[in-house]
Amino acid sequence: MDLILWRHCDAEPGEPDLARRLTSKGVRQAERMAQWLDRRLPATCRVLVSPAERCQQTAQALNRRFSTVADLAPGAGPHEVLAAAGWPESREAVLVVAHQPTLGAVAAKLLTGREAYWAVKTGAVWWLATRTQDSGAAVVVKAVMAPDFA
Numbered sequence: 175m176d177l178i179l180w181r182h183c184d185a186e187p188g189e190p191d192l193a194r195r196l197t198s199k200g201v202r203q204a205e206r207m208a209q210w211l212d213r214r215l216p217a218t219c220r221v222l223v224s225p226a227e228r229c230q231q232t233a234q235a236l237n238r239r240f241s242t243v244a245d246l247a248p249g250a251g252p253h254e255v256l257a258a259a260g261w262p263e264s265r266e267a268v269l270v271v272a273h274q275p276t277l278g279a280v281a282a283k284l285l286t287g288r289e290a291y292w293a294v295k296t297g298a299v300w301w302l303a304t305r306t307q308d309s310g311a312a313v314v315v316k317a318v319m320a321p322d323f324a
Contacts, residue, residue, distance in 0.1 A: 176267035176303045176316070177259055177284075178215070179277045180207065183297040183321065185228035191248055196231045203297035203321035204235035210324035211236060211269070211299065214317075219267040222246060222258055226273070232297075233271045246272045252280045252289075262304045262311065284313045297321040 184200035196204060221240035223233040224247050233240045245254040255276060259268040261284075270277070275291045281300050282290035294300060301317040 175260075175262050175264045176216075176219075176301065177261055178211070178219075178267065178269040179255075179280060179294065179300040179302070180211070180232065180269060180271045181274055181277050181294045181296055181298055182224070182226065182228040182232045182271060183207070192226045194226065194228050196228055200228070200297070201231070201235075204232045206321050206324040207232075207297055207299060207319070208235035208237070210319060212238075215269065216267050219269055220264075221269045221271070223271040224248070224250075224273060229271045229273070236269075240271075246270065246276075248273050248276075250276050252276065252283045255280050256283075285315070295320045 183203035184197045185194045186197055188194055221238055222243045223229050223240045225242050225244055243258050245258050255270055259270055274294050278292035278294045282292045284302055298320045303314055303316050305312050305314050
């Protein structure tokens, strides 16, 4: 299974938190990352998005259908993200558009098996996948991309 973690792009400060919108920089970041992703994502990729406005706007740049998942809202834990994605059993690739520190915690958990809070740059994508080995399943990093390099 491929699990693609996309942190929302640069957003305005303010309250209420769920209503924060992307800045003009964030819109440009989303467009760059969406182009990079669109060339690589399989057509059958499921896209799951936090209900926060900044995540909705980030996902809209991809121009693909997506599902809004309340369990991906700010404050979600790695367990909620992995359950929503169907990790590791899903037969389809899954793109999750959500928040920090949640996405960093998901990456740390999958790659080390431990709870940690890794930094994921605003607008960045971490593409992880499961691979079957003689010793069992392993998680590998397929790509890490920031908007500045897309």
